[in-house]
Amino acid sequence: MDAILLQVLNGLDKGGAYALIALGLTLAFGTLGIVNFAHGALFMLGAFCAVALNKLLTLEKVTLDPTQKTPWGAPLEIRTPYVEAWLGDFGKFLVDWSVPISILVVVPVMLLIGIAMERGLIRHFYKRPHADQILVTFGLAIVLQEIVKHFFGANPIPVPAPAIFAGSADVGALFGLPPNTIVYPWWRLIYFLFALVVIGIVFAFLQLTTFGMVVRAGMRDRETVGLLGINIERRFTIVFGIAAIVAGLAGAMYTPVLPPNYHIGMDFLVLSFVVVVVGGMGSLGGAVLAGFLLGILQSFASMNEVKAIIPGIDQIIIYLVAVVILLTRPRGLMGRKGVMED
Amino acid sequence: MSEKKLIVNRRQIIRGAAGGAALAVPILHYIKDAHAEEYCNMPKGKEVVLGFNVPQTGPYADEGADELRAFKLAVKHLNGEGDGGMLNTFKPSSLKGNGILGKKVTFVTGDTQTKSDAARASAKRMIEKDKAIMISGGSSSGVAIAVQSLCQDAGVIFMAGLTHSNDTTGKDKRRHGFRHFFNAYMSGAALGPVLAKAYGKDRRAYHITADYTWGWTQEESMKKFTEKEGWQTVKTVRVPLGAGDYSQYLTPVLSSGADVLILNLYGKDMVNALTQAVQFGMRDKVVNGKNFEIVVPLFSRLMAQGAGEAIKGIYGSVNWNWQLQDEATKAFVKSFGQEYGFPPSMAAHTCYVQTILYANACEMAGTFSPAGVIPALEGFKFDGLGNGPTEYRAADHQCFKDVLVVKGNEKPTSKFDLLSVVELTPRSKVEYDPKIFGGELGPINTKPC
């Protein structure tokens, strides 16, 4: 029982990440009809916003202490972050909370990157075949990750969560189980909740605002909306920016779970496409549903009991589900008719 | 009409010329290539080229970076620059401080990416293009074994860096490959008794193992020596290299009834898995009435640095530690620390030592030819390189020396003071018959390349 509950938690946590990435991908696809292979790179850029902020806050002032010596005879170096030196306890707080604070950086930065990408590149590819879109965004993904590699190096950079979330929560106690039967890391629980909040905001935005209504109408029938005299293009640009923000937020908040390297986007890209396909191309609800579903499926597949029956299933379950869905129900779980059915 | 004829004529000429070239070029090429060489990459000028093939990216990149620093330092010392480091304590030494056999030492570097394919491509480039006479490096046993067999085939010497799998000098040993580092068998033999003393003889162990040659032999050795002490093995799980998020492998541990988790992982993988295990509350758990414990059989200071708090009180074994108090260690730490501002890791140490040992063997043999260098290294006994008296066993090209069992420091005095030595297991306790792992060294290869 507790083992199963633990796997569900694990699945929700993974699923949160999958759902967020797939949501952004679908947003761009459903509105603009663009197959964006650079979406993983946006996730990566978000993660590196968090890394950059953390690096900036922990820039250190080096003072030499001549009274103490290192074993090789040089004076001992004492390092203190500038922020702490200037701001005292508030500085310490800033450093500790750098990941949540990075959200404030991620939103404007990713919005700008998204808009620049759409205006500068994607826009010219609306009329070109999907293969060309895949290729040019694949190239862009390489360029983006190489730029990050140039500045941050090729190796993963750990970014700690705030100290109070470093430990684990006794989740079992909530369900009336004896203490310490189910413990789960705080940050992973927070990530799951965060994913829910972001998804909620995006849906509310699309459902409840006029802007969202126009965008949804545009997704259905761009031409008619255009004929009504509404500048749908400009709105689509903003939607692309929102997609970039969602991907960036997913990446930034994921850094304490998995130290990011420049390549992390490519690793998530394949997964996110699989999630989108399973959910149904162009369906926002489908992307979210499929994200959580695949996360939980993957968690269960990696239980020792399951692996004993089907060896290796934990490695391929996601792809297997994608293949089966594509062959039997190419529209995915919740895909709309007529989207990408060529 | 006439123009067409002209074109045809021109084409005929091109065709004739091209056909001729197609035949002549390969032949010419063979003639050009067949100049006299007594063995592969025989140094002809005033310089000798060494190839340092280390992981600069991937899960073992930190170790790789430190290895590279040590290689550069060793080259400096061999060429008579700097303070000489362990060259001053090494005995018996034939080194003269003027390069190797009077030739200045230069080097090329490559990135193995912690992948066998990439490592071999990089080593091939060093041998074929840069004419390296010796390849060194490692940090992944899979890579080390792959490169070692390449060096055997090419006829150059491979001085393994950090590689801990039994296979490197066991079933995959080669005449041209030499290893100074200790191996999984020795770790197991040294750790088994210490663990039994610390945690009792009635323990149930769960292994999480890196899925390649090193992980396999490490798991095998740890199983063998803990079971000898009365422990049970509940389950062994293999994980791919560089998995990153270990949550899906860690959660089943909690419900398996195991009370010890043995992490047969290394580098960043170990850092990630250990931190995540601690996040999942494993070190606060009580199972079967005993405190849940984590063991990391192969430790290093770099990993300890990466894992931070999580490492405190955890047992493991190392090949060497910079806080040892012998003269050789002090000399090495001094020159490395002055050069780079922090103490060397054990990966750095073994790479430095290997470079010195290779150079010394060339001086002893009076030649760079494998026919001279290999016999000079086989059975070579030395001291003054930080591990006390050491022997390169001729039967499997494995160095034998004492093994250090360490524990994560509870109260570090500096950010480098992370491991404290618990026990020095003498060489006699970790020695074994070379036959138990099988494999054959094969012949000395002096074919020109």
Place this chain on the structure above:
Amino acid sequence: MFKRNARQDLIFFLVFSAFVLSMPVLLAPIGAGYPDLLQKFAIYGLFAIGFNILFGLTGYLSFGHAAFLGVGSYAAVWMFKLLTMNVIPAIVFAVIISGLFALAIGYVSLKRSGIYFSILTLAFAEMSYKLAYSVLTPLTNGETGLQVKLRASGPVTDLINQDVRVLDAAMGIEENGIPAPSLFGLEITGWQAFYLCAVMLIAGFYIAMRINRSSFGMMLRAIKSNQNRLNYTGVYPRPYLLAAFTISGMYAGLAGALLAVTDPLAGAERMQWTASGEVVLMTILGGAGTLLGPFLGAAVIKYFENIFSAINENSLHAVLSFLPDPVENALVSVLSMFVGEGWHLTLGLLFMLIVIFLPGGLIEGFNRLIGLFTRSRKQTTGENREEA
């Protein structure tokens, strides 16, 4: 008319062959005249030429071709371990196995088209890669990689670590240490291995050229230009697509086998989807749909990978030392982004520029250049373009 085309093809083919065979001499001045790199030119050239038969002709973008290359490598190494070190059985077996594998995956994947096809191939390739790394370890030896080992002297218990080489044993071939791949006694290493790869490349090029010129090739191009119209005319395109997919899978298998011949070790990394992405890059860079383009793209990328990536800041400083210091330093810090470890950045940018401005790849670029200089002979350039 038709005859003249055949004649042009012959000349084109002969020039290509002559060039490939003389690469050791021709490319030595640019630092590429060593066997390992030239082998890679030929092997990845073959891989890309094969990939082009699918992508270039039909427009179906597969992101999973590295899987076939990997399967070919494993098959070849197994032949080395079980039968003989002679390269012929290894190559033949690898091509057959990867062909079958491609047939199976192609049969399923081609039920869908467009982006769905790409994702299906991607999913299959990732599955193959992950399985090769985990449960298929008894076949692949996982991360360690499948290697040629010593011939067992006693009873065989572990085929990964003990080789049998039944044929070699039956023919009484003595082994001293681990043998190198051979061709009836001639050791295939270094330059010999390059010439073997070169001959295979030339053969592969010839076959690709024949396919291009045949009615089958015409059919494939028809699929690319308008599949609906084909359907309406009563042609069922899938068998043609499947044939193209399988043939390109066999090319990949051949390339994989040659990788195993030049270096008898097969690792799972060469099956990863980013490796599939690399062959896409090569084909597009050189010019998808052209005969020469894929080889050109493969050679350019492999050359960059080996040579460009070896340039570092010091060598840049050496080249630019004639400039005033501040200018030199600024220039070096900018340029160093694009060379050495950053060469992928150059590659990515180049690739983007090509997709945006030159969808026909480098070949189209050359043709445009030629067109600029020989405007008066426009007709012939038009023909050349089609031919190249």
